[in-house]
Amino acid sequence: MKSFLTKLTIFLLLFALLVGCSGQKPMDTPTAEEPAVEETQIIETVPAGEEQPAAEETPAAAGPSEEAEGSAEPADESAEAPAVPTPQAAPETITLTKQPYVSPSNAFTVNFPENWNCSETGKYRVDCHNLSNTSQVIVRVTTTGYELVQDDFLAMARAELVSDYADAKAYIQVSEEESEGVLVNEATWRVGDVYWQGVDHFVRSDAAIYQFSFASVRDQLDQYRPAFNEILQRAILNPSAMSGAPLYAFRKEFVPSGRIFNLQVPTSWSKFADSVSIDRTTVEGFTSPDGRAGVQVAVFAKGSNISQETKGVKTLEIMRKLYGWDLRATTDKALQDGRERLEWYGTMKDVQGITYFDSSGTSLYIFSVIWEPATADLYIPILQEVIDSFTYEE
Numbered sequence: 001m002k003s004f005l006t007k008l009t010i011f012l013l014l015f016a017l018l019v020g021c022s023g024q025k026p027m028d029t030p031t032a033e034e035p036a037v038e039e040t041q042i043i044e045t046v047p048a049g050e051e052q053p054a055a056e057e058t059p060a061a062a063g064p065s066e067e068a069e070g071s072a073e074p075a076d077e078s079a080e081a082p083a084v085p086t087p088q089a090a091p092e093t094i095t096l097t098k099q100p101y102v103s104p105s106n107a108f109t110v111n112f113p114e115n116w117n118c119s120e121t122g123k124y125r126v127d128c129h130n131l132s133n134t135s136q137v138i139v140r141v142t143t144t145g146y147e148l149v150q151d152d153f154l155a156m157a158r159a160e161l162v163s164d165y166a167d168a169k170a171y172i173q174v175s176e177e178e179s180e181g182v183l184v185n186e187a188t189w190r191v192g193d194v195y196w197q198g199v200d201h202f203v204r205s206d207a208a209i210y211q212f213s214f215a216s217v218r219d220q221l222d223q224y225r226p227a228f229n230e231i232l233q234r235a236i237l238n239p240s241a242m243s244g245a246p247l248y249a250f251r252k253e254f255v256p257s258g259r260i261f262n263l264q265v266p267t268s269w270s271k272f273a274d275s276v277s278i279d280r281t282t283v284e285g286f287t288s289p290d291g292r293a294g295v296q297v298a299v300f301a302k303g304s305n306i307s308q309e310t311k312g313v314k315t316l317e318i319m320r321k322l323y324g325w326d327l328r329a330t331t332d333k334a335l336q337d338g339r340e341r342l343e344w345y346g347t348m349k350d351v352q353g354i355t356y357f358d359s360s361g362t363s364l365y366i367f368s369v370i371w372e373p374a375t376a377d378l379y380i381p382i383l384q385e386v387i388d389s390f391t392y393e394e
Contacts, residue, residue, distance in 0.1 A: 092130060094227040096234070101126065105245065107141045108210065109236040113227060124249060135216035135224055137231060142209045142250060142268055143242040145378045148289055150180060156209060156268045156289035157183040157202040163252055163267040164200075164213070165189060181205075188218055197221045201232060208239035209268075247382055248288075255393065256297040257282040260360045261367075264389035265295055266382065278321055293371040293379035295386055298322065299363055306359040312340075315357045315366055323370070324348040345373075352376070354387065 096111040103109070105123040112118060116137075118128040125140035148156065165171050168189035174197070177184045181204035188197045198215030212235070214228040215221075248266035255262045257275075269286035277283070278298070285296035298318050306314075320327050324346040331343040339358040345351070353370035367390070369383035 092132075092135070092223070094224065096227065096230060100234075100236075103139075103141075105141070106241040107208065107238050107245075108139060109238070110139055110231060111234050112137060112231065122249070124245070134220060136213075137228070138211075138213040139235075140211050140250070141239075141242060142211075143239075143245045143247055144207050144209060144289065145247050146207050148204065148209075152289040152291075153181065153202075153204045153209065154178060154183060155270055157185075157211075159270045159289070160202070160211060160268050161185055161200060162271065170195075199228070203237070205237045206239040208237070208242045210235075210237055247378065251385075251389075254286070254295075256284050256299060256365070256367075258299045258301075258360070258363050258365065259393050260299070260363070260365050261390055261392045263295065263297075263367075263386055263391075265386055269295070278318060281318060283322065288379065292375045293383065294369070295383070296322065296368045296370065298366040298368075300366075301363050303362050305362060306364055311357070311359050311364055314364055315340075315355075318366055319344070319355065319368070322368075323351055323353065354383075356387075356390070 094113045097114050098111075100109045100111045101118065103123065103126060104120065107124065110126075112128045113130070116128045116130050118126055120126050121140075124142070125138070127136065127138050129136040142156075144156070165187070168191075170188070170190040172188050174186040174188060175184075176186075183202040184199065185202075186197070186199045188195055190196070195218040196215055197218040198213060198221070201210075201212040201214075203210045203212070212232055214224070214231075216224050248268055250267040251264040252267045253262055254265045265286045266288075269288055271284070271286050273282070273284045275282040278300075280302070281298055281300045283296060283298045285294055287294040300314060300318060302310075302314075316327075323344075326348045327344055327346045329342045329344045331341070333341045335341055335356075339356045342355040342357070344353055344355065350372060351370050352373055353368050355366060355368040357364065357366040359365075369386060371379045371383065
């Protein structure tokens with residue numbers, strides 16, 4: 001019985017093995033639905049000396065190629081293209097002249113850029129600009145009679161800046177740096193619709209103040225800076241040539257409150273105004289950098305006609321408030337144009353002056369030039385020029 005079962009078991013195993021082998025497909029015959037096989041990335045090495053093809057970059061990661069830069073069109077033509085900055089013109093190549101410019105006064109020698117146009121204003125100023133009028137250099141020199149101390153030098157330089165940029169639109173100071181005998185001011189401003197930027201260098205040399213003004217359209221200033229700095233470094237200053245030159249020779253027009261008349265005053269004298277201290281009276285004027293001379297105009301707005309008696313009394317009242325209660329007139333002269341001229345002094349404030357006064361409509365004006373007695377030789381010639389410039393407004 002046991003032998004029979006053993007034989008039966010062996011028979012069944014052999015039968016199952018034969019059935020299984022008969023149903024198996026050959027190894028080299030593909031199945032109707034072969035299962036997906038995971039793809040393997042093949043990395044090919046590139047022999048030395050051969051360039052490996054660059055992997056394609058996605059639009060988000062790829063930058064424009066040199067050939068395609070600026071020529072690619074947006075995938076969606078209906079989408080708005082991004083704004084492209086307007087390309088700037090190539091910067092001008094600046095080479096300084098080998099032959100330097102020498103001012104007519106011999107007070108300075110400067111190497112300007114080649115092919116720039118230059119023009120002189122008298123003996124003490126020269127203006128140069130490039131052919132496109134987008135950059136300029138101005139050099140000028142002013143004599144002060146003696147070497148100013150630092151505070152007075154700074155007062156003069158800042159007064160010049162106020163005068164130079166009085167009509168500039170949207171003027172903004174970018175920086176100011178000062179050291180002994182030097183002031184550097186950088187600013188921006190607008191000319192029409194174009195913004196400019198410039199740097200003014202003031203240099204004190206003995207009794208002369210030199211001003212180098214460099215400017216260009218704002219976007220190009222940094223392109224010009226190296227050349228501007230070279231101009232400054234190579235400049236030769238000769239303050240001794242200014243001996244005998246007129247002091248504070250540059251002038252500007254000044255029209256006082258009420259617009260009754262105008263004067264020509266030094267550009268480098270500091271302006272002041274006071275409409276509070278004296279009742280119904282506006283006081284304006286200019287003071288020399290050292291504070292030892294000045295031009296002052298007081299306009300009293302009475303609001304009604306001014307009699308001859310009131311004119312004299314009110315003039316002395318205002319003058320004593322300005323120059324001291326001990327003011328004494330030494331001469332009083334009536335002029336043909338209706339004005340009166342006073343020469344006077346004030347001991348308490350140690351000041352002398354000449355005053356012209358008259359009425360105009362319902363206002364009284366008092367125009368004075370003043371100086372300290374010790375500075376008479378220095379300042380009277382300048383003050384006389386201011387007096388001579390007096391002109392009634394039309």
